[in-house]
Amino acid sequence: MKWLPILLLLPQLLIIAIFFYWPAAHAVQSSFYLQDPFGFGSTFVGWENYADLFGSAEYRKVAWFTVIFTLLVTFLSLAIALLLAVKADNVLHGAKTYRTLLMWVYAVAPPVAGFIGLIMFDQTFGPLTRLFGQFGWDFVLGVNFNDTAFAMVLVSVWKQVPVNFIFFLSGLQSIPRSVREAALIDNRSGMSRFWDITFPLLAPTGFFLLITNITYALFDTFGVVDTLVKGEPGNNPMTLVYKVYVDGFRGNDLGGSSAQSVILMVLVLALTVFQFRLVERRIHYT
């Protein structure tokens, strides 16, 4: 009977092995080679692919952009969603309609969100381009690096706010009424009640969202980036994940892009360790 648990676990283990460990091992192996895309020839190059990446000023630039982009998207998505959730929590009449309308965008897929961004920021007829023009901002998507970056952040945040909103709202609603009422007696300032009582009690939700939002900004924004640069990166900003695609799938440089994915794997690993070791200890789930 010692084998029964293992037998029952086997299907799950197989799935993990086939779909996660095997490709990951393959990527690690490819990252030490330079190989012909068709698979005819390959040369073992050791750490050269990695050395090339770290030696490349462009790769470092892309990495920096990814860090700033991730911080901005995560912070703005969380902050805006929290604000909306707190406000929605106080709405008494028509609360359902209000909430439904706020969750609406949740169903939009990233490439579709990117496409909507393309329309809004079109160089000629984009309503937002025109709006910015009114304020003297000559916004040109796809030409100016910062303008394209702005559009990427805006679309990514817009797409993520509803998800965070749903979680924050349910987090708020699970705070016991008695706690809130007690706080109301002690402190009449809504602002400080929020920071002293509500915010700490929301911390588990907030922490969970922090991790999912970082992952979102790092990986799931691919569709937004791809659509907004129209598949032609040029001088536009891009994220690390998009660069893996550009070099591997457009450029057919399998070794180089494998090395890039291994770097991303290490990054995710670090993020996970950080999540479980450092922060989980300090956050108390009720």
Add this chain to the structure above:
Amino acid sequence: MSFYKTASLGVALSMTAGVAFAETEITWWHAMGGALGDTVNQIAADFNASQDEYKITPVFKGTYEETLTSGIAAFRAGEQPNVLQVFDAGAATVIGAKGATIPVQDLLADNGVAFDINDYIAGVRYFYADTEGKMIGMPFNSSTPIMYYNADALEKAGVTAPKTWEEFQTTTAPALKAAGYTALAQSHLPWIFTENFMSRHNLPFATNDNGYNGTDTKILVNNDAIKAHFTAVTEWQKEGFFEWFGTGWGDNQSKFEEGEVAMWLGSSGSFGGLLKKDLPFEFSATYLPYWEGVTKEPTQTFIGGASLFAMAGKSAEENKATAEFFRFLTSADTQYYWHKATGYVPITEAAYEKAKADGHYTRFPAAEVGIQQLQMPAGDNTKGYRMGFYVQIRDVMNREYGRILTGETDVETAFKNIEAEANKLLARFAKTQS
């Protein structure tokens, strides 16, 4: 047991009988979307209707890059199509992988389809050929960069389309600006202002005979002529003669269609699309201008676009079907139909003659510009280029050119970066080929 054996033998026999009578089916992966895709489907349908032994199924696989990547992935999985469309920048990858494709010249010879490279127009003969001049890929949608112009705008400004860049900056552009137009835009800086800049002025683009003779190639892009050109472009931009609307092809083309830009450098293959759009002004086209200060004898341009490769690892019957399809595709009738519908150049002399005889160019003089430009005098550096990881090299160019045109960097630094990064990519590619 013996019953089963007999039964299965019978089934097997009837199956082979079925195969013998059925038509041979082949697939064709391509990157032609929209109206071009409709034309591709029409050609396939015509081929299928023309005989009953073979059937070709075209499949649209997305952009050029996506099509090549799908083809490579499929080849590695043993599921490759019979015919794969590969674009100019991917040529080195697919031709470098010997054994991935059957050289089209061998395929035709083995299947009894007559082939003479001299039947093809001069400009398309050797771009997709190997060092010995053997044609590896069948040129399909061949285009070349030409200059479209808004005839109404030029008339209003009282100028004609410029032949040289000197004429452009001293005469044409100031007049167009005075008439309220942005004089010039273009849609593909690496293709038009780099690769074809080299070809038009007969300048070497890379060592090893533009990369045809080996993989230890170095790019020769960091030269004074092209740097002077880009410096001039930035000056035109400051003067309001030139505007850049980003790396995307369409963003630049649409400004011409809207009438804001008077002259636009695009592909000869854009002609069919422009014609269908029924623009609110008369348009025509002329040759890509050149710098008289660089050469007094401008040469032909490269073909761009893509070619069709016969993938290896298919049965003899299927290869025969592919050869027959190529015979159909290169026939004067099919080529003329393709040329008329899309604006891509006809790849054979016979098709070109047919178009002339039919009066196509009397009706649409602009349709002839691309093919005439491809038949201009050739030089040592005009048959094409062959560089690995070229898609990424183009990405580097696009990035640096974008930075020049948004003032983030200067011409000197940009070209130094392009040279260094391109050479690094070429060296990396050389290592994949061992």
